[in-house]
Amino acid sequence: MTNENRHRAAHSSGPEYSRIVVKAGTGLLTGGTDHLDLDVMTALVDQVAHLHGKGHEVLLVTSGAIAAGRHALGSRQEHRGIPHRQVQAAVGQSRLMHTYQELFTRHDLIVAQALLTRTDIADRKGYLHIRDSLLALLDMRVLPIINENDVVAVEEISEETFGDNDTLSAQVSNLVDADLLAILTDTDGLYTADPDVDTEARLIPRVERIDQAIMDLAASEKIDAWGRGGMTSKLEAARLATGWGITVVIARGTAPDVLLDLVSGKPRGTLFAPTASKMESRRRWLLSGLSTKGELRVDQGAASALRSQHRSLLPAGVQEVRGDFARHDVVLVVDSEGQRVACGITNYSSKEVAAIKGLRSDRIQQALGYQHGDEVVHRNNLAVL
Helix, strand or coil, X not given: CCHHHHHHHHCCCCCCCXXXXXXXXXXXXXXXXXXXXXXXXXXXXXXXXXHHHCCCEEEEEECCHHHHHHHHHCCCCCCCCHHHHHHHHHHHHHHHHXXXXXXXXXXXXXXXXXXXXXXXXXXXHHHHHHHHHHHHHHHCCCEXXXXXXXXXXXXXXXXXXXXXXXXXXXXXXXXXXXXXXXXXXXXXXXEXXXXXXXXXXXXXXXXXXXXXXXXXXXXXXXCCCCCCCCHHHHHHXXXXXXXXXXXXXXXXXXXXXXXXXXXXXXXXXXXXXXXXXXXXXXXXXXXXXXXXXXXXXXXXHHHHHHHHHCCCECHHHEEEXXXXXXXXXXXXXXXXXXCEEEEEECCCCHHHHHHHCCCCHHHHHHHHCCCCXXXXXXXXXXXXX
């Protein structure tokens, strides 16, 4: 088997990548310079727009605000410290977003900016609100452009290498249940050694599991002068995302049509295989010790449908509501005899479920004056016990 065939075999196309998170780092967007590279950004936008036009849902996690601000301010010397980097981020963020907006407008695409911090995502309710917002944007065919809010997120812009949005891209992938996380950078992928030093270094086309031996391959890497990430942070991000059931590819972002090739299953960069299915990952999260906020007692028909058919829980099957819980809280589902059936994330509060229990889904709007979906608990947010 030739090297090309091995590489192609390692990148079996697998399932369709319907929802894709693309991460573009500073090193890629600046081309190693001190300013944004318009040609690189144009090529990236053209590919994202093409995928969007083909029906894929794409979210873009981008770096580059600090680099854009540094260039705009024309700093003659490198100022150290967090406050100055916050100034650069504040100046550069609008310039970065304006550039993207101009480029996507050429494709008649509407974009939306989302500035996030780790605190936003760490807070459970914040996490769910952000998820709802991003999914609503996708539903409206608006393209989200996401960046760390460097003006307030001091952890990400400290002098320590923290990831240049690599971790953020993994978290966003989990937020929206992405099928693919494409980390585009200024290298071809993960090598057996530093290819700039070792002429025998070879690209690793596929990694089944990111263990310490894989992490050690990135230990002696160089880090971009303008960016904050490196291969170590990308591997950490890949380890997070693959554990959540998401396929990850690290590839050179300037390679022609790299995104289009990745989505079509052609060999590019290094592919990291999911280490769990999405349902396994969601089930582990639901059963990981989060205390339930309430209980839903359902009839035998609903209990049977949940247990044997993995159906969603509809209001018609709910007999009784116990406890005081809010929308997006975790609730326990029990059958009419009190036997535990499942736990899941509810779309409605306890008061709302009490108002719609026993009703057909098409009567939710009439009962409440609004609705958050046909299901009390959607099957994707349900773990059968």
